[in-house]
Amino acid sequence: MTSAIIVAAGKGTRMGPSVDKIFLEVAGQPLVVHTWRRFDSSRWIDEIILVVRDGLQSSFQDLASTSRFTKPFQLVAGGPERQDSVWNGLLAVSPQSEIVVIQDAARPCTTDRLIGATVEAARETGAAVAAQRVTDTIKESSDGTVIRQTLDRTRLWAVQTPQTFRVALIRRALAAAREKGLSLTDDTAACEFIGAPVRLVQSQTPNPKATSPADLPYLDLLLRSDPCNSIVGPPA
Amino acid sequence: MTSAIIVAAGKGTRMGPSVDKIFLEVAGQPLVVHTWRRFDSSRWIDEIILVVRDGLQSSFQDLASTSRFTKPFQLVAGGPERQDSVWNGLLAVSPQSEIVVIQDAARPCTTDRLIGATVEAARETGAAVAAQRVTDTIKESSDGTVIRQTLDRTRLWAVQTPQTFRVALIRRALAAAREKGLSLTDDTAACEFIGAPVRLVQSQTPNPKATSPADLPYLDLLLRSDPCNSIVGPPA
Numbered sequence: 001m002t003s004a005i006i007v008a009a010g011k012g013t014r015m016g017p018s019v020d021k022i023f024l025e026v027a028g029q030p031l032v033v034h035t036w037r038r039f040d041s042s043r044w045i046d047e048i049i050l051v052v053r054d055g056l057q058s059s060f061q062d063l064a065s066t067s068r069f070t071k072p073f074q075l076v077a078g079g080p081e082r083q084d085s086v087w088n089g090l091l092a093v094s095p096q097s098e099i100v101v102i103q104d105a106a107r108p109c110t111t112d113r114l115i116g117a118t119v120e121a122a123r124e125t126g127a128a129v130a131a132q133r134v135t136d137t138i139k140e141s142s143d144g145t146v147i148r149q150t151l152d153r154t155r156l157w158a159v160q161t162p163q164t165f166r167v168a169l170i171r172r173a174l175a176a177a178r179e180k181g182l183s184l185t186d187d188t189a190a191c192e193f194i195g196a197p198v199r200l201v202q203s204q205t206p207n208p209k210a211t212s213p214a215d216l217p218y219l220d221l222l223l224r225s226d227p228c229n230s231i232v233g234p235p236a
Numbered sequence: 237m238t239s240a241i242i243v244a245a246g247k248g249t250r251m252g253p254s255v256d257k258i259f260l261e262v263a264g265q266p267l268v269v270h271t272w273r274r275f276d277s278s279r280w281i282d283e284i285i286l287v288v289r290d291g292l293q294s295s296f297q298d299l300a301s302t303s304r305f306t307k308p309f310q311l312v313a314g315g316p317e318r319q320d321s322v323w324n325g326l327l328a329v330s331p332q333s334e335i336v337v338i339q340d341a342a343r344p345c346t347t348d349r350l351i352g353a354t355v356e357a358a359r360e361t362g363a364a365v366a367a368q369r370v371t372d373t374i375k376e377s378s379d380g381t382v383i384r385q386t387l388d389r390t391r392l393w394a395v396q397t398p399q400t401f402r403v404a405l406i407r408r409a410l411a412a413a414r415e416k417g418l419s420l421t422d423d424t425a426a427c428e429f430i431g432a433p434v435r436l437v438q439s440q441t442p443n444p445k446a447t448s449p450a451d452l453p454y455l456d457l458l459l460r461s462d463p464c465n466s467i468v469g470p471p472a
């Protein structure tokens with residue numbers, strides 16, 4: 001059995017102080033609905049856990065009804081940091097689940113094929129993450145004003161979600177990171193921390209995240225032009 | 237006096253073997269025309285040197301006539317690698333020029349404000365480059381299949397063009413790199429090689445480069461929505 005955790009409890013401060021980006025309308029629907037539908041209709045996923053800001057549970061219930069989602073889901077309150085939210089989500093995963101797929105709510109273009117590829121890689125290796133080779137030249141700067149050095153971009157990958165794990169592994173990894181009080185930018189970093197290997201799974205199509213208002217027109221374009229998109233309504 | 241070198245001699249292999257990406261039509265015009273117009277209409281630029289594939293000079297002459305460009309320009313044949321093309325461009329820069337702005341032809345959304353900011357920073361420091369903070373989590377992998385480590389993204393910048401220099405400095409830096417037979421991904425790397433400081437100038441608006449066919453719809457969107465764009469015809 002495979003569970004999905006959709007992390008929808010972010011503060012999204014780069015969108016401005018009062019905007020919860022995942023409710024912004026893109027290609028005719030709130031951002032989070034696009035993401036949720038990808039998992040609701042995925043043949044790889046058996047149950048969905050949405051980690052939401054406490055107090056917003058009824059808004060998400062309404063979205064599920066309006067969108068006619070059919071897959072079992074639970075709503076779980078998020079924590080102060082992303083890794084606390086993921087932790088809370090993990091506590092709600094069914095005891096029968098062997099694999100968990102963790103997804104940013106603000107990343108709505110993830111394909112079913114990509115979900116499946118990370119699930120298969122995680123079954124094999126324990127942990128896997130959607131990623132793209134870095135195409136920009138990347139420089140390191142200590143102070144943000146002058147370049148220190150050029151990095152070798154052939155070794156660099158930008159990681160996305162889904163990040164997919166054997167349930168027992170990610171629990172152990174996050175518990176170890178929590179015990180040390182580490183602050184992580186993503187969940188695979190917890191595996192790196194305990195020395196567990198993480199597989200890179202190359203995204204075949206654009207899979208961007210909404211981080212600033214400037215990203216929205218591009219997401220809109222991708223969602224409107226994607227034959228798997230959700231504008232036409234819920235899957236039959 | 238300030239010169240611009242637009243590097244338009246790339247092979248662009250990621251677009252497919254037979255496609256010269258800079259002639260692809262985006263927002264109603266060939267990609268290179270958008271880029272060229274940014275510099276033709278820039279108040280920071282006094283002359284333009286286009287480095288083109290040998291044999292294509294007359295095509296570029298035609299583009300200049302059709303687009304009614306008004307700023308003086310020269311066409312120079314490119315070399316086997318990007319740095320050879322830049323070198324050839326530098327040989328054509330007027331003796332009166334103190335500053336040279338180097339631009340990828342495939343990066344059509346560069347604003348006049350960004351050009352100006354790199355010129356001012358290069359006057360001060362000698363070298364400057366348009367850049368954006370990396371927002372993705374970046375992982376290093378030795379083999380492209382398993383993660384080696386997470387990099388500290390607060391120190392990482394993705395560099396773009398314009399890359400702007402005091403003419404004497406970039407000549408000295410590229411000469412030193414050529415003498416050592418170094419292969420460079422960008423021109424600021426030559427300055428790093430000789431220990432000259434390079435300033436980062438943060439891009440305020442999206443400034444992407446066309447590298448694969450998947451990039452074209454986004455560039456089209458940006459160029460069509462940009463009030464400084466060139467669809468409406470040449471500047472008055």
